[in-house]
Amino acid sequence: MAYVPLADQDQDMEMHHPHSWVEKYVWSQDHKVIAIQYGGLAVLTGIVGLVLSLLFRMQLGFPESVNFVDPNFYYQAVTMHGMIMVVYFLTALFLGGFGNYMVPLMLGARDMVFPFLNMMSVWTFLISVIILMASFFVGGGPTGAGWTLYPPQTAMAGTPGHDAGIILMLVSLIVFVVAFTMGGLNYVVTILQYRCRGMTLMRMPLTIWGIFVATVLGLFAFPALLVACIMMLFDALLGTSFFMPAVLEAGTPLDFEGGSPILFQHLFWFFGHPEVYIVALPAFGLVSDVLSVHARKNIFGYRMMVWAIIAIGGLSFIVWAHHMYVSGMNPYFGFFFATTTLIIAVPTALKVYNWLLTLWEGDIRLNAPMYFAIGFIFTFIHGGLTGLFLGNVVIDLPLSDTYFVVAHFHLVMGVSPILVLYAALYHWYPKISGRMYNEALAKVHFWLTFLGAYAIYLPMHYLGFLGVPRRYYALGNTDFIPLSAQDLNSSITIAALIVGASQILFFINIIGSLKWGKKADPNPWGAASLEWQTPDTPPVHGNWGENLPTVYRWAYDYSVPGAAEDFIPQNMPESDVATAQDAKSSQGNEE
Amino acid sequence: MSEATTQAVSQDGMTGMVDDWSADRQAYHVPWGKAMMWIFLVSDTFIFSCFLIGYLNVRVTTTDPWPPQSEIFALSFGGDPIPLILIAIMTFVLITSSGTMALAVNFGYQKDKAKTFLLICITAAFGATFVGMQAFEWSKLIAEGVRPWGNPFGAPQFGSVFFMVTGFHGLHVTGGVIYLLWVALRVKRGYYDNKGYEIVEIAGLYWHFVDLVWVFIFAFFYLL
Numbered sequence: 048m049a050y051v052p053l054a055d056q057d058q059d060m061e062m063h064h065p066h067s068w069v070e071k072y073v074w075s076q077d078h079k080v081i082a083i084q085y086g087g088l089a090v091l092t093g094i095v096g097l098v099l100s101l102l103f104r105m106q107l108g109f110p111e112s113v114n115f116v117d118p119n120f121y122y123q124a125v126t127m128h129g130m131i132m133v134v135y136f137l138t139a140l141f142l143g144g145f146g147n148y149m150v151p152l153m154l155g156a157r158d159m160v161f162p163f164l165n166m167m168s169v170w171t172f173l174i175s176v177i178i179l180m181a182s183f184f185v186g187g188g189p190t191g192a193g194w195t196l197y198p199p200q201t202a203m204a205g206t207p208g209h210d211a212g213i214i215l216m217l218v219s220l221i222v223f224v225v226a227f228t229m230g231g232l233n234y235v236v237t238i239l240q241y242r243c244r245g246m247t248l249m250r251m252p253l254t255i256w257g258i259f260v261a262t263v264l265g266l267f268a269f270p271a272l273l274v275a276c277i278m279m280l281f282d283a284l285l286g287t288s289f290f291m292p293a294v295l296e297a298g299t300p301l302d303f304e305g306g307s308p309i310l311f312q313h314l315f316w317f318f319g320h321p322e323v324y325i326v327a328l329p330a331f332g333l334v335s336d337v338l339s340v341h342a343r344k345n346i347f348g349y350r351m352m353v354w355a356i357i358a359i360g361g362l363s364f365i366v367w368a369h370h371m372y373v374s375g376m377n378p379y380f381g382f383f384f385a386t387t388t389l390i391i392a393v394p395t396a397l398k399v400y401n402w403l404l405t406l407w408e409g410d411i412r413l414n415a416p417m418y419f420a421i422g423f424i425f426t427f428i429h430g431g432l433t434g435l436f437l438g439n440v441v442i443d444l445p446l447s448d449t450y451f452v453v454a455h456f457h458l459v460m461g462v463s464p465i466l467v468l469y470a471a472l473y474h475w476y477p478k479i480s481g482r483m484y485n486e487a488l489a490k491v492h493f494w495l496t497f498l499g500a501y502a503i504y505l506p507m508h509y510l511g512f513l514g515v516p517r518r519y520y521a522l523g524n525t526d527f528i529p530l531s532a533q534d535l536n537s538s539i540t541i542a543a544l545i546v547g548a549s550q551i552l553f554f555i556n557i558i559g560s561l562k563w564g565k566k567a568d569p570n571p572w573g574a575a576s577l578e579w580q581t582p583d584t585p586p587v588h589g590n591w592g593e594n595l596p597t598v599y600r601w602a603y604d605y606s607v608p609g610a611a612e613d614f615i616p617q618n619m620p621e622s623d624v625a626t627a628q629d630a631k632s633s634q635g636n637e638e
Numbered sequence: 639m640s641e642a643t644t645q646a647v648s649q650d651g652m653t654g655m656v657d658d659w660s661a662d663r664q665a666y667h668v669p670w671g672k673a674m675m676w677i678f679l680v681s682d683t684f685i686f687s688c689f690l691i692g693y694l695n696v697r698v699t700t701t702d703p704w705p706p707q708s709e710i711f712a713l714s715f716g717g718d719p720i721p722l723i724l725i726a727i728m729t730f731v732l733i734t735s736s737g738t739m740a741l742a743v744n745f746g747y748q749k750d751k752a753k754t755f756l757l758i759c760i761t762a763a764f765g766a767t768f769v770g771m772q773a774f775e776w777s778k779l780i781a782e783g784v785r786p787w788g789n790p791f792g793a794p795q796f797g798s799v800f801f802m803v804t805g806f807h808g809l810h811v812t813g814g815v816i817y818l819l820w821v822a823l824r825v826k827r828g829y830y831d832n833k834g835y836e837i838v839e840i841a842g843l844y845w846h847f848v849d850l851v852w853v854f855i856f857a858f859f860y861l862l
Binding site: 160161232233235236239240241242243244245246247248249250266267268269270271273274275277278281285286287288289293302304305306307310313314317598 | 659671673674682689696702786
C-alpha cells in the first residue's frame with residue numbers, strides 16, 4: 048500500500064492548539080515548551096549534582112577542618128553526583144532539551160510526530176527525578192555504592208542507603224528509561240519521517256545527526272540498564288540471587304547463592320559505554336554547527352563527519368568491557384576490547400581534525416559561543432589522549448581506580464560536553480528567548496570555567512600516577528602517597544569552588560538578559576541552517592506560519608565564492624541567491 | 639533544486655533502498671505510527687535479549703544443578719504426566735492468535751469493520767486465554783513450592799528467572815490484549831474511516847512480536 052507523505056498531502060499535521068495558559072506552558076504539547084521544561088528540570092537536577100560535588104571536594108581538600116561530611120555522606124554524595132550528572136543532567140539536557148528544541152526546527156517540521164507522547168516523556172522524567180530526590184529524605188539516605196552500583200556492595204549493610212536508597216535509585220532509573228523511550232522514539236521517527244521538502248538526510252545539520260545517532264544508541268543501550276535495574280530490584284526486594292553470590296556480612300552468611308556480580312557489570316557497561324556517546328554525539332553535532340557558523344566556513348568534510356558519527360555509534364556497542372579490565376573476566380576479553388577501543392579513536396580523531404580544519408583560514412568571529420567551542424576542542428583532545436592510556440590493558444591495570452581515571456572521564460565527558468552546552472546555550476539563546484545575552488559576562492564565565500576546569504583536572508593526572516585511589520574518604524597516612532598530595536588536593540578543591548561559584552554568572556546572564564538584554568535579530572550570527580529562518584523569533588506554535596519551508600542546499604553555505612552575502616540560508620532557492628556581480632550592479636544603479 | 643521536487647517512487651531491491659534513504663521528507667514509505675512501532679520493537683528486542691542472556695549467564699554461574707524442566711512442567715490428565723503439555727498448548731494458542739491477527743489486518747485494509755472487529759476480539763480472547771493458562775501454571779508451581787528466591791528442585795535462579803521472564807512477557811501479552819480491545823472498539827465505532835486502518839497493522843506488529851518473543855522464551859527456557 049503506497050503511503051503518501053504528509054508534505055505531499057493537502058491537509059497539514061493535526062496540531063494540538065492550546066486554549067489556556069496551563070495548556071500553553073504546563074501541559075504543553077509544543078516541542079519548544081517541552082524542550083525548555085526538559086532542559087530546566089535537567090539543569091535544576093544538575094545544580095544538585097554540582098553542589099554535592101563541591102561538598103565532597105571540600106572534605107577531600109580540607110579533611111581536618113571540614114566536619115559536616117562524614118564517610119557515609121561522602122559516598123552518598125559521590126554516588127549521587129555521578130548518576131545525576133551522567134543520566135539526569137547530561138542525557139536529559141542534550142536529548143530532552145536540545146533534541147526537542149532543535150529536531151523539528153532544523154528539519155522544517157511543525158512539531159514532533161507525536162506531541163502527546165512527547166509531553167508524557169517530560170512528565171515521566173519529572174517523576175523519575177522526584178523519586179531520585181526522595182532518596183535524600185528516606186531513612187538511611189540515598190545509596191552510596193558508587194554511581195556504577197556494583198553488586199554485591201550495593202546490598203551489603205556497610206554501604207549507606209543499602210535498604211531504601213538503592214531501591215529508589217533503581218526505580219527512578221527504570222522510570223527514566225521509560226521517559227527516555229517515549230521521547231527517543233519521537234526524535235528518531237521525526238528525523239526519519241517528518242523532514243520538509245528538499246531536506247535529505249545528507250543535508251541535515253550535524254546537530255541532528257548527533258542527536259539522531261545518540262537517540263538510536265539510547266534506544267538500544269537503555270534496555271540493558273532497565274534489565275539490570277529490574278534484576279537488582281528483585282535481588283533487593285524478593286531475595287533472588289541474580290547478581291548476589293554466596294557472601295558473608297559481618298561474619299554471617301547472607302541468604303544469597305550462585306549469582307553473578309560480573310553479569311551486572313556486563314549489563315551495566317553495555318548500557319554505560321554507549322551512554323558516553325549518548326552524551327558525546329549530540330555535543331559533537333552542536334559544536335560542529337557552532338564552529339562552522341562562527342568561523343564563516345562550511346564544516347570540513349561533512350560526509351566524513353556524518354560517517355564518523357555513525358561509526359562511533361556502531362563501535363560504541365562493542366567496547367564496553369574496557370571498563371572491566373580489573374573485574375576478573377577472561378583475559379582474552381581484554382585483548383578484544385582493547386582493540387575495539389583503540390579503533391574507536393580513529394573516527395573520533397577524524398572529527399577533531401575536521402574541527403581544526405574548519406577553523407583553518409576561517410573568518411573566525413570570537414563570540415562567546417566560539418570561545419566555548421574552541422575550549423571544547425582543547426579539553427576533548429586532552430581527555431581523549433588519556434583515553435588511549437586507559438584503553439590499553441597493561442597501562443590501565445595500574446591506573447585503574449586512581450585519580451587518573453577521574454581526570455580522564457571528567458575532561459572527556461564532563462567538562463567537554465558542558466563546554467559545548469554553554470556554547471550551544473549562548474549560540475541559540477537569541478533564537479530561544481528573542482534577546483541577546485551579555486557578551487562580556489559570557490566571556491568572563493568562559494575563562495573562569497575553562498581555566499578552572501584545567502586547574503581541577505590537570506593535577507588529578509599527577510595524583511593518579513602517584514597511585515592515589517579514587518573514592519577514598521580521606522588519604523590518611525598511606526606510605527606511598529607523599530604528604531604533598533594533600534596540598535594538590537586542597538588546590539583542586541579551591542579551584543572547584545571557584546568554578547562552581549562562577550556558574551552563577553551564567554544564570555545571572557541568561558535570566559537577566561530576559562529582562563534587560565537587547566532585542567535579538569532573528570539571525571544574529573548569520574547562520575544558514577533552518578532554525579534561524581523562522582518567521583517569528585522566538586518561533587511560535589507551529590514554527591513556520593502558513594507553509595512549511597523548502598530546502599535547496601545543505602546547512603553550511605558560508606563564504607560561498609561569488610555570492611554577495613557570506614551565508615546562504617538553507618531555504619533560499621538558487622535563483623534568489625544574489626551574486627557579488629548583482630550587488631555591484633545594484634550599487635551602480637543607486638549611484 | 640530538482641531534488642526538492644522529486645516525487646518519491648518506490649523501487650525494489652538495493653536501488654530502492656538507496657533511493658529511500660537519499661530522499662527528502664521521509665526514509666520509509668510508512669505512516670509515522672508504524673515506523674515508531676518498528677523502532678520500539680527493536681528496542682524491546684534488546685530488553686528481552688538482555689533478559690535471556692542474563693538467564694543463560696546465571697544458569698552457568700549458579701552452583702546448584704538446574705531443575706529438570708520437562709518434569710516440572712509436566713501435566714497429568716489422569717494417566718502418566720505428559721512433559722511440557724501445557725506449554726505446548728499455550729504456544730499453540732498464541733501462534734493461532736497471530737493467524738487471526740493477520741486476518742484482521744487484511745479485513746481492516748478492506749474496511750470490513752464487522753469482520754475486523756470480530757477477528758481482533760478473537761485475537762484478544764486467545765491472548766487472554768494464554769495469560770489465564772500462564773496464571774494456572776504460576777499457581778501450580780507456587781503450590782509446589784517454587785518461589786523467586788528458591789525452590790525444592792534445585793538452583794534458586796530457576797524460580798527467579800521463571801517468574802521474571804514469563805512475568806515480563808505476560809505483562810506484554812496483557813498490555814497487548816488491552817491495546818487490541820481498544821483498537822477493536824475504535825474499529826467498530828468507525829473511528830479509523832478517515833484516519834486509515836494502518837493502526838490495525840501497527841497493533842498487529844506488536845502482537846506478532848509478542849508471539850515471536852514467546853517462541854524464544856519457549857526454546858531457551860523450557861526446552862534448553
